[in-house]
Amino acid sequence: MNDKSEQTTVQSGLIKPSSDESEASFDEASERDDAKSLETLEVRLLLDAVKQYYGYDFLNYAPASIKRRIQEFQKEAGCHHIAELISLILHDEAMFGKLLRYMSVIVTEMFRDPPFFLKLREEVIPWLKTWPFIKIWHAGCATGEEVYSMAILLEEAGILDRAQIYATDLNEESLQIARRGIYHADTLPLHEENYTKSGGSGSLSQYYRQRYSSLKFHRRLSENMTFASHNLVTDGVFGEMHLIICRNVLIYFNRDLKNRVFNLFNDSMCLKGVLCLGSRESIRFADIDSLYETVDAHQKIYRKKTVVK
Numbered sequence: 672m673n674d675k676s677e678q679t680t681v682q683s684g685l686i687k688p689s690s691d692e693s694e695a696s697f698d699e700a701s702e703r704d705d706a707k708s709l710e711t712l713e714v715r716l717l718l719d720a721v722k723q724y725y726g727y728d729f730l731n732y733a734p735a736s737i738k739r740r741i742q743e744f745q746k747e748a749g750c751h752h753i754a755e756l757i758s759l760i761l762h763d764e765a766m767f768g769k770l771l772r773y774m775s776v777i778v779t780e781m782f783r784d785p786p787f788f789l790k791l792r793e794e795v796i797p798w799l800k801t802w803p804f805i806k807i808w809h810a811g812c813a814t815g816e817e818v819y820s821m822a823i824l825l826e827e828a829g830i831l832d833r834a835q836i837y838a839t840d841l842n843e844e845s846l847q848i849a850r851r852g853i854y855h856a857d858t859l860p861l862h863e864e865n866y867t868k869s870g871g872s873g874s875l876s877q878y879y880r881q882r883y884s885s886l887k888f889h890r891r892l893s894e895n896m897t898f899a900s901h902n903l904v905t906d907g908v909f910g911e912m913h914l915i916i917c918r919n920v921l922i923y924f925n926r927d928l929k930n931r932v933f934n935l936f937n938d939s940m941c942l943k944g945v946l947c948l949g950s951r952e953s954i955r956f957a958d959i960d961s962l963y964e965t966v967d968a969h970q971k972i973y974r975k976k977t978v979v980k
């Protein structure tokens with residue numbers, strides 16, 4: 672599934688991320704936008720309330736998509752105006768939890784974009800094999816399917832025991848699903864197909880146990896995984912990573928926030944470390960651009976240079 676078509680079922684409805692992400696900050700967009708747009712003002716007030724009361728800062732997310740997701744939530748909540756959501760979420764934490772789900776866009780799948788995972792096998796895994804100890808960070812891991820896919824890749828390369836995988840997200844609810852490693856079996860045909868296309872030689876069924884409509888990945892895969900809450904907007908660095916994977920997260924951020932996150936990744940990366948982004952994301956034109964060389968432009972794989980010329 673790609674971002675154009677990505678959608679997620681969140682309790683009562685479908686949320687489709689915008690395919691029209693803007694680079695401007697919410698402030699800039701508001702100014703440029705119809706200054707009289709009451710809705711834009713209401714969105715701004717809602718985001719301020721969320722930041723002040725709950726500490727989540729969405730002010731530097733791409734405005735067009737954040738507004739659309741708030742409007743979807745407004746529909747579900749049955750409110751006539753966005754302003755009504757402010758008192759709703761301030762006085763009812765469970766409602767804030769629902770809003771957070773809309774803001775997070777928790778969409779993922781195993782071996783998502785199989786050619787990307789094939790490139791990882793061919794270009795990055797051989798380099799990882801040269802290290803006695805390997806540190807990997809999945810930033811914005813959602814419900815964890817991407818992380819279990821990575822563990823399978825490492826297992827098949829014989830280096831899972833040497834790896835420590837940190838997987839983070841701002842959404843605690845999805846992290847809980849990731850920690851359990853239990854998924855619905857109806858996604859199996861797609862995941863099996865993705866696995867094969869990504870160069871998998873066996874069958875995914877080697878890695879999980881199925882009971883009725885659920886499957887649970889083997890404990891061995893998650894032994895070296897640590898799932899933790901981490902907000903890319905406000906939280907700090909992770910040390911000396913060999914590989915950082917942050918796919919389909921930055922598309923929701925404006926340029927300033929993207930730069931903050933790129934700097935965070937750069938400070939968390941060892942020399943020659945590899946950074947992987949989603950198909951519609953790029954390091955080009957970012958502040959740290961000159962510090963990285965391209966491993967694969969199409970699959971958005973970059974390597975930190977040892978010497979900057």
Ligand SMILES: C[S@@+](CC[C@H](N)C(=O)[O-])C[C@H]1O[C@@H](n2cnc3c(N)ncnc32)[C@H](O)[C@@H]1O
Pocket residue numbers: 775776777778779780783810811812813814817839840841842845901902903904917918919920949
């Ligand atoms: C579309 S999913 C991408 C999941 C996975 N990386 C993939 O490509 O399949 C985006 C994820 O980014 C997370 N996210 C959004 N803003 C974030 C932030 N500021 N800090 C950490 N995670 C964030 C969301 O909660 C969501 O789980």
